[in-house]
Each structure stands twice: as C-alpha cells, then as structure tokens.
Amino acid sequence: MIQVRQLTKHYGSHKALDELSFSVNRGEVVGFLGPNGAGKSTLMRILSGFSAASSGSVHLAGFDVVTHTREIWKRIGYMPENNPLPADMRVEDYLSFRGKLKGLSSKKLKHRKEVVIQQCGLSDVKQRFIDHLSRGYKQRVGLADALIHEPDLLILDEPTVGLDPEQIRSVRRLIRELGGKHTLMISSHLLSEIEVTCNRILILHQGRILASDHPDNLGRQIQGSSKFIAEISATAEELNASLSQWEEVKEMELENADGPFTRCLLTVDSEADIRERIYQTAVANSWALRELRRVSFSLEDIFIHLTNKDSFRNGKEPKEQ
Amino acid sequence: MRGFLALTQREIGSYFSWFTGYVLLALVTFLFGLSLTSLVHALNHESIHLPLTDLFYQTYFYWLILLVTAPVLTMRAFAGERSTGTYEALMTSPISDLQVVLAKFTGSMAVYTILWMPLPLCMMVLRHYTENSNPIDPGPILTTCLGILLLGGLFISMGCFASSLTRNQIVAAILALAMDTGLFCLGFANRALPVELHWIDRVLASVSIIDHMEDFSRGILDTRYLVFYISLTVFFIFLTLKSVERRRWT
Known part of the structure; x- marks a missing residue:
C-alpha cells in the first residue's frame, strides 16, 4: 500500500x-x-x-x-x-x-x-x-x-x-x-x-x-530477561538464602514492605517462569505470599530506551503487564 | 469542475455566513449614498456638460470603494485558510492548485460585483427624478461598469497574491492595499513629473488608472486598457498560483 x-x-x-x-x-x-x-x-x-x-x-x-x-x-x-x-x-x-x-x-x-x-x-x-x-x-x-x-x-x-x-x-x-x-x-x-x-x-x-x-515484539527486543515481583512474609536473610541461590535468578532486589512482608524484585535471565517455584517455596517454608506477578517493559520503557539509551535505568520499576 | 464550483460557492457563502459581507455591503451602500447626495448638490447649483458617470468617478467615495473593497475581500482567501488551518485539508483534496486559485478569485469577484450593485440603483434613482432632462446615457454607464469590473479584477488578483504570501490576514490586507494604492498613485506621479522626461511620462500615462477610469466613465472603450487590465490580472493570478505551489517545491 x-x-x-x-x-x-x-x-x-x-x-x-x-x-x-x-x-x-x-x-x-x-x-x-x-x-x-x-x-x-x-x-x-x-x-x-x-x-x-x-x-x-x-x-x-x-x-x-x-x-x-x-x-x-x-x-x-x-x-x-x-x-x-x-x-x-x-x-x-x-x-x-x-x-x-x-x-x-x-x-x-x-x-x-x-x-x-x-x-x-x-x-x-x-x-x-x-x-x-x-x-x-x-x-x-x-x-x-x-x-x-x-x-x-x-x-x-x-x-x-x-x-x-x-x-x-x-x-x-x-x-x-x-x-x-x-x-x-x-x-x-x-x-x-x-x-x-x-x-x-x-x-x-x-x-x-x-x-x-508489533508492540509485544518491541518489548521482547530490548527485554531479553523477565522480571517478577513477589511479596513474601520472610526476612531478607531467609530470602537471600533460598531464592537468590536459584540458577535462573540473575539479580534480586529486596525492599521492606509493611509488616513482616518483604518485596522482592527478581530478574531472571531466560524466558523461564519462576512463579510456580516461588509459590512452592513459600508453601514449603510456611511463608505467606500476598503478591506474585510477572512484569514486563511497557511501551514507555521501550520508547525511552530507544530514544535515549543513556537515561534508561534497568533498576527502574517497570509497569505492570 | 465540480470541485471548482463547490469551492466558489463556499467562498461566496463564507462572506455572508458571518457579518463580513453584510457589513461591507452596508458600508459601500452608505458611501454610494454620500456620493449621490454630493452629486445632487453639485447638479443643483450649475449646469454641467459632463456625463453623470464622469461626475461620479470624481467623487472621493468612488475611489475609496474601489481601493479598499478588494483588499478586504481577498485578505481571507489564503491567509485566512492558513491561519485557521483549513488550508491543509483544502490543499489535499483532489482539486488542482489552479482550480483553488481560480475559485478564490471568482468568489471574491462575485462578491465584489454584488457590492457594486448599488451604483446602478443610484443611477436609476437619479433618472427617476430627472425624467425630463434625461441625463443618463447607457453607453458611459456600461463602459463605467466594465471599467469597475476590470479594475476590480486586477485589484482582486493582487489581493489574492498578497493573501497567498502570508498567514496573517491583516498583513495580507495591508500588502494588497499598498499594491493597489501604489498603482493608483502612479497616476499622480505622471502629473508631478517635469514634461521633458517624455518617455517616463508616457509609461506613467499608460499605467495611470485614474486616466483609464476617466475614459471609461466618458464611454470610451480603448482596447489598450482591456489588454492592460486583463494581462495584469492573469499575471497576478499566475503569481498567486506559483505562490500556492511553493509548498511543494523541494
């Protein structure tokens, strides 16, 4: 056309x-x-x-x-x-x-x-x-x-x-x-x-x-990794001892949420989905799990990444999928 | 052709959808009225051996109308479309640039003609009250009307050109007024120059619209004038077309 x-x-x-x-x-x-x-x-x-x-x-x-x-x-x-x-x-x-x-x-x-x-x-x-x-x-x-x-x-x-x-x-x-x-x-x-x-x-x-x-493919282009967010009622030490030892997990950031909960941002190398494993780990350790989701780059992230690569920060919290 | 007619119709309609057309018409009619009363005054005092149209053309109002209406009518033609932004939609319709320019010109010309309608009416009023002496001769009236149309055509093509140069309507009107009064003033330059410079004198005399109008109002139809006005009008329409096309120059 x-x-x-x-x-x-x-x-x-x-x-x-x-x-x-x-x-x-x-x-x-x-x-x-x-x-x-x-x-x-x-x-x-x-x-x-x-x-x-x-x-x-x-x-x-x-x-x-x-x-x-x-x-x-x-x-x-x-x-x-x-x-x-x-x-x-x-x-x-x-x-x-x-x-x-x-x-x-x-x-x-x-x-x-x-x-x-x-x-x-x-x-x-x-x-x-x-x-x-x-x-x-x-x-x-x-x-x-x-x-x-x-x-x-x-x-x-x-x-x-x-x-x-x-x-x-x-x-x-x-x-x-x-x-x-x-x-x-x-x-x-x-x-x-x-x-x-x-x-x-x-x-x-x-x-x-x-x-x-396509919008989805654009995301994959720069993504190359997946991110997951989980809020678990465990201490940072406990989480460091279990989740961050997994071979898929490239990076883990921890943040204190309210009460006994800790918010984890996990970056996974491959396309692997670790949500089920997180759930099972939580159950096995009797941790309460109140949030578990995969996050992806929003179009905004892609846009900023492409137009101004210098300002793109990997640590920035991406938008919910 | 359909596009051209639609656009011409729209042009004429747009003068009367706002107050512009009516205000102009009222103003022009008022000025004609003033001309007529001053004329009747003059006729009451002494006998004059001149055609009525000749007297009419000498009143200031007549020239005021001639010089001012064209810039006012044409200022919107392109500048208005540009400033409101409708220009882009117009120029991406399947209608050629020449058709657009001609439709703008024709639309303004039609409204200009409507504005001059009170003139024949004034003549009829005079005729009505002077039945015995019968001062109205149809010949000079026709040539005067022709002169008004020819001059109007030229001024309107100048106005279209001025309007195509800018997106500001006021600038367009001032530019058009400068062009037509400039041409008007050349007629006076002719009289101000010393006689020895006869070639300049002759050039100025041939472009003196005051002298042309005087001849028209006396019933003289000179083909040189026809050629002068028609060719200049075509020239300015051509310039307008080129100015409109410039957006596509690389």
Whole structure:
C-alpha cells in the first residue's frame, strides 16, 4: 500500500526527516510514535501530498505522491494535526462541501453522507454549526470528512489530542472499527493510544525510524530477561538464602514492605517462569505470599530506551503487564 | 469542475455566513449614498456638460470603494485558510492548485460585483427624478461598469497574491492595499513629473488608472486598457498560483 524510500526533508539546515524507509501493507494499522518534533507531522504532510520531500520517494497504491498527487488524493483520507474546521458551516453542509470537493456525484454524496454520519455518530448534531460542537464531536466531523469518499488509506495526525478521557475512548473505538476496513496511519506522541489502536508501531526520533514492530515484539527486543515481583512474609536473610541461590535468578532486589512482608524484585535471565517455584517455596517454608506477578517493559520503557539509551535505568520499576 | 464550483460557492457563502459581507455591503451602500447626495448638490447649483458617470468617478467615495473593497475581500482567501488551518485539508483534496486559485478569485469577484450593485440603483434613482432632462446615457454607464469590473479584477488578483504570501490576514490586507494604492498613485506621479522626461511620462500615462477610469466613465472603450487590465490580472493570478505551489517545491 505504501512504500517510502530514503525520504529526507530539510527545513533550512535542520533535517526533519533523515532517509526514512518503510512500507505498509494493505489493511495494517500503523502507529507513528515519537516525541514532539520527531518529524511525525512532516512525514504525514509528505505522505498526504501536501508538501514535498527534499529527496526520496513515496508510492501510495503504486502512484508516486509527487507526480500523481490527484490520484493519491482520491485514495487517501487525511485528517491534519488539530483537525481545523470552518466554524461557520453546519456539519451536514460541511460534509456536502467536502464531498463535492472530492468529486462525489450528488447521488453518491447523499448516500455517503448518511453512511459517515451514522458511522461517526453525528446524527444528533448534523444540523449544528461546527463552532458550537465539543472537541470530541469536531474530531468526529474530521473523521467523517476523511471517510466521505471511501478512501483506501486513512492518515490521522494526532487524532485524540486535546480530548477528554471519555472523548478519547470514543474516538479510539471509532478508529479501531475503521481498522478492519481501511489501511490506517496514525501519528501520536501518546504511547497508550498507539498501544491500543495499532498492530504495528514505528518509533520515530529526530527524523529516523528507531524501531518498527508489533508492540509485544518491541518489548521482547530490548527485554531479553523477565522480571517478577513477589511479596513474601520472610526476612531478607531467609530470602537471600533460598531464592537468590536459584540458577535462573540473575539479580534480586529486596525492599521492606509493611509488616513482616518483604518485596522482592527478581530478574531472571531466560524466558523461564519462576512463579510456580516461588509459590512452592513459600508453601514449603510456611511463608505467606500476598503478591506474585510477572512484569514486563511497557511501551514507555521501550520508547525511552530507544530514544535515549543513556537515561534508561534497568533498576527502574517497570509497569505492570 | 465540480470541485471548482463547490469551492466558489463556499467562498461566496463564507462572506455572508458571518457579518463580513453584510457589513461591507452596508458600508459601500452608505458611501454610494454620500456620493449621490454630493452629486445632487453639485447638479443643483450649475449646469454641467459632463456625463453623470464622469461626475461620479470624481467623487472621493468612488475611489475609496474601489481601493479598499478588494483588499478586504481577498485578505481571507489564503491567509485566512492558513491561519485557521483549513488550508491543509483544502490543499489535499483532489482539486488542482489552479482550480483553488481560480475559485478564490471568482468568489471574491462575485462578491465584489454584488457590492457594486448599488451604483446602478443610484443611477436609476437619479433618472427617476430627472425624467425630463434625461441625463443618463447607457453607453458611459456600461463602459463605467466594465471599467469597475476590470479594475476590480486586477485589484482582486493582487489581493489574492498578497493573501497567498502570508498567514496573517491583516498583513495580507495591508500588502494588497499598498499594491493597489501604489498603482493608483502612479497616476499622480505622471502629473508631478517635469514634461521633458517624455518617455517616463508616457509609461506613467499608460499605467495611470485614474486616466483609464476617466475614459471609461466618458464611454470610451480603448482596447489598450482591456489588454492592460486583463494581462495584469492573469499575471497576478499566475503569481498567486506559483505562490500556492511553493509548498511543494523541494
């Protein structure tokens, strides 16, 4: 669906994109993740044909973005960053206007308008002025606009920025529903958003792709070890004498929890699961066990690890799986 | 074509969905009213052997309207879209840059034409009250209207160009005003220069829009003027197109 080769973009002496190459298959939901200024919006603008790259090429559905821009525009639905909309139009009028601009015939437009209004949950507000809508509804109007001409590919730049939690949830639900029917590219600086909506993540930093994989695989890439947390009613000496003697355990950190409990953070070399063994040891020694779980690196850890390896601290407590 | 029509329609509609269009229309009508009363005053005092349109064009309000409406109408064209951010969505629709530029121009031109509608109305009012002397000659009125449209086309294309250069509407309006008043003032430069520099004199005379308008208002239709206005308008539309395309220059 998308082939990007050696894409570079300069703004004066600043290199916003640095020889990016990747491809996206039909039906994939790809998330671009990166801190602000990583080049996400620049990339989205070039993919949508709005601006041109300094060098390199982008092919969408076999068409070159530079030479066949209009063919591309018929096939993509693009929602720019902040989703700006004209305040002075009613929702339905705006969708009609955009549909006509995208070359839909009157009959097709009427049908598509009904479909997208239904799909994006705009039935209640279709007669309202866009200016009078909440941000969540505006975002839906933006999505409806991107969808009205049935594009193969949807490019959404920061689709949930500025929304409240409830609105974020509903827009994400909508995006997940779209995922089955369209190829989707979403940019975001929010890890949680990409994690729940995308089946592939491209991590962008200073104009380069640092990683490209499924969220779970990304974790495994840097992990190479598992961590377990257990809270046991035993003294540090007792625990040192038993658990840390196991050959799988590479490292054990102990911390006093409340009462007789000690909190252990165990780092295990291999993929081995030592939870059962911990339980049996506790039973054999008559220790009370009140917490036992495997922890993994969160996307946030991966992100920080990749973007700033120096600041990554192994001892940092990772997020619950 | 569908896209072009939709965008033109939207352009015209956007002037009247807010108060901009109505306020401008009210203001222009008010200025026409002032022109008309000063004219009637002048006619009451002595007999004048000039076409009515000729007198009309000499009133200050007439020039005020000509010079100010185009920048006000066009300042939003591109700068407004840029500042609200709707520019990106517009420019990634399957419609060519030329269509966008032409739709912006046509939309502004249509509203400009609507704004001048009170002028023929004023003429009809005068005609109504002076039935016996019949001071209205259709020829000069038609050429005056043509002159207004030609000049408006040029000013609007200049305004579109100014608007395409910036994302600030005020800057766009000031730039457009500077361009059209600059051209207007060249006509005065012509009169201020010593006579010996006759080639400069001739160049200035040929671009003097005051002189052009004087001829138009007397019913003179000079093809040189047509060529002058149409070619300059096309030139500025071309510049606007290039300015819009610059986002895709590598």
